[in-house]
Amino acid sequence: MTTICDDADEFAEDQLAGWLALYADRVRGVTGGVVTLPTADSDPQVAVVVGGGSGHYPAFSGLVGPGLATGAVVGNVFTSPSAAQVYSVAKAADQGRGVVLSFGNYAGDTMNFGIAAERLRAAGIDTRIVVVTDDVASADEVERRRGIAGDFAVCKAMGAAAAEGASLDEVERIGNRANERTRTIGVAFSGCTMPGAERPLFTVPDGHLGLGLGIHGEPGIRDVPLLPARALAELLVDRLLTERPTGAGVGGRVAPVLNGLGDTKYEELFLLWGRIAPLLERAGLDVVQPEVGELVTSLDMGGCSLTLQWLDDELERLWRADAYAPAYRKVAAPVAALVPAAAVTEAADTATVVPDATPASRLAADTVRVSVAAVDRLLRDQELELGRIDAVAGDGDHGRGMVKGVGAARRAVERTDASAGVGFLLGRAGEAWAAEAGGTSGVLWGAALEAFGASLGDDVDEVTPPRLVEATRAFADAIVRLGRAQRGDKTLLDALLPFVETLDAAVAEGIPLPEAWTTAARAARAGAAATAALTPRVGRARPLAEKSIGTPDAGAVSMAMVLTRLGEVLTRPARVHPDRATESDTTTTTEAAPAVLSEGVHA
Numbered sequence: 001m002t003t004i005c006d007d008a009d010e011f012a013e014d015q016l017a018g019w020l021a022l023y024a025d026r027v028r029g030v031t032g033g034v035v036t037l038p039t040a041d042s043d044p045q046v047a048v049v050v051g052g053g054s055g056h057y058p059a060f061s062g063l064v065g066p067g068l069a070t071g072a073v074v075g076n077v078f079t080s081p082s083a084a085q086v087y088s089v090a091k092a093a094d095q096g097r098g099v100v101l102s103f104g105n106y107a108g109d110t111m112n113f114g115i116a117a118e119r120l121r122a123a124g125i126d127t128r129i130v131v132v133t134d135d136v137a138s139a140d141e142v143e144r145r146r147g148i149a150g151d152f153a154v155c156k157a158m159g160a161a162a163a164e165g166a167s168l169d170e171v172e173r174i175g176n177r178a179n180e181r182t183r184t185i186g187v188a189f190s191g192c193t194m195p196g197a198e199r200p201l202f203t204v205p206d207g208h209l210g211l212g213l214g215i216h217g218e219p220g221i222r223d224v225p226l227l228p229a230r231a232l233a234e235l236l237v238d239r240l241l242t243e244r245p246t247g248a249g250v251g252g253r254v255a256p257v258l259n260g261l262g263d264t265k266y267e268e269l270f271l272l273w274g275r276i277a278p279l280l281e282r283a284g285l286d287v288v289q290p291e292v293g294e295l296v297t298s299l300d301m302g303g304c305s306l307t308l309q310w311l312d313d314e315l316e317r318l319w320r321a322d323a324y325a326p327a328y329r330k331v332a333a334p335v336a337a338l339v340p341a342a343a344v345t346e347a348a349d350t351a352t353v354v355p356d357a358t359p360a361s362r363l364a365a366d367t368v369r370v371s372v373a374a375v376d377r378l379l380r381d382q383e384l385e386l387g388r389i390d391a392v393a394g395d396g397d398h399g400r401g402m403v404k405g406v407g408a409a410r411r412a413v414e415r416t417d418a419s420a421g422v423g424f425l426l427g428r429a430g431e432a433w434a435a436e437a438g439g440t441s442g443v444l445w446g447a448a449l450e451a452f453g454a455s456l457g458d459d460v461d462e463v464t465p466p467r468l469v470e471a472t473r474a475f476a477d478a479i480v481r482l483g484r485a486q487r488g489d490k491t492l493l494d495a496l497l498p499f500v501e502t503l504d505a506a507v508a509e510g511i512p513l514p515e516a517w518t519t520a521a522r523a524a525r526a527g528a529a530a531t532a533a534l535t536p537r538v539g540r541a542r543p544l545a546e547k548s549i550g551t552p553d554a555g556a557v558s559m560a561m562v563l564t565r566l567g568e569v570l571t572r573p574a575r576v577h578p579d580r581a582t583e584s585d586t587t588t589t590t591e592a593a594p595a596v597l598s599e600g601v602h603a
Helices: 008-020 083-093 107-122 149-162 168-180 229-243 265-284 313-320 359-391 400-417 422-437 439-456 463-484 492-510 513-533 542-548 554-572 578-583
Strands: 029-031 033-037 047-054 073-079 100-106 125-131 182-191 208-211 222-225 252-262 284-289 291-293 302-313 323-325 327-330
Touching: 008 029, 008 047, 008 073, 029 083, 029 291, 029 323, 033 083, 047 083, 047 107, 047 149, 073 083, 083 100, 083 107, 083 513, 100 107, 100 149, 100 168, 107 125, 125 149, 149 168, 149 182, 149 302, 149 313, 149 323, 168 182, 168 313, 229 265, 229 302, 252 265, 252 313, 265 284, 265 291, 265 302, 302 313, 359 400, 359 422, 359 554, 400 422, 400 439, 400 554, 422 439, 439 463, 463 492, 463 513, 492 513, 492 554, 513 554
Parallel strands: 047 073, 047 100, 100 125, 252 284, 252 291
Antiparallel strands: 029 033, 033 073, 182 208, 182 302, 208 222, 252 302, 323 327
């Protein structure tokens, strides 16, 4: 919803006034919209005037500048500008060589721009109209389709042609050509809310997306189950390929625009583009300077659209041409003599030599493989809960960070040769955890795993319980050294240190390792639960110390979860690599359900 506002009825006018103050060095306001300021040495050119309702920024005012539009008509939010506004902006934009009016195919725009064109012609200004009809979901007949993000691609072609000095006939022809070869399909994840309104114009059912959205707050044509990125990319690409323009042929060149609708993060768009690009390549299409970002939005709508403009030599030249507007800038050759990416070679990775290891070390490594897989499943199950706990006084990323870390460790373990010993294997797992998880917990877990592995080593003759206790102390010492925290600071140490002490005492009493570990894990869970009464003295949560009271520390909770799960692994028959099946029983068991932490904190 719109939060920064004085009078909802004046929102469109107020935002435009602020925008004009910001870009007064390159545009000027006129009744109904904005026009570009001519440069001192520029020749007169055909005026390309685009427009529609507000709420679509950067369209339309943000696209006014050299190489793009000469002027933009700015209507009220999602409302066609009046004929008087269109006439005013076009008259101000005219440089004596005629005007092309371009807009999306909506009834109000068609009527008002059409009336304005008649008035302009009557005033002696040769005026043409290019209507954008790129939305493949809105109708089967091309002439009835709406204009959505394809507005940008068509404007780019006409603006570049006008900047080259093309005639009015040529700019009109190019605009129609660009429109004929442009196709768009969009999806909505959530509706948008008008300024002053408390509820969105539409909602998307939970677990669904709206296929075929409009940009004036219209919902999708139909709701379909929400898709992961790969499947969404396939849906968008496949639909556009079935709408390939007549005469485009198989393969060819395309200019893609992956457009955010206002509430979809750039990171999500980048991720989606990473799924779309290979599909276009697989379809035999040559991708030319793709654009990914917000170019035609719909207030705060959650969603995105994919536009493909099939290029010929002329359209490609215009697509690549320079442009300079408040919201879009392109330079044909920003850096001289760039080396093509394909020509850049990287040094090959040096093959890692796996050190020799004793049978005992390799057997312990097999336990590590089973353990890492078990912890990976656990943390994926608990990711959201850990994030919820962390969000009380932190940034809510602990669950995601732990999943990233353990996932990287699992992959590293799976890639490591089966002949590796426990020291080498844990070292690789720790390196991977730290490298991919990032953040404080990533560094701590990575270093601690490396220390644990180094303590056990690859040349150990037997992994005895005292040797294991020594390794857990090395694990904890690495965290204390790097984290510079201590017990009572409301960190993972409040679970880890009681675990190490309890395990040490139990092993010293001669208690079998599985039972000793289970007892120590119980102490870890109690320590984690007790952090609810503490205030953080280090880390990111310290400024919100009071707010965290009543909630346990997420790092302590996850540590207790992991230690508990490892205890469950230790109580099962060992599983080893098939090449060493004679060294131990190879029974496979099903993962047990995680235990329950004391005082209601669940593993």
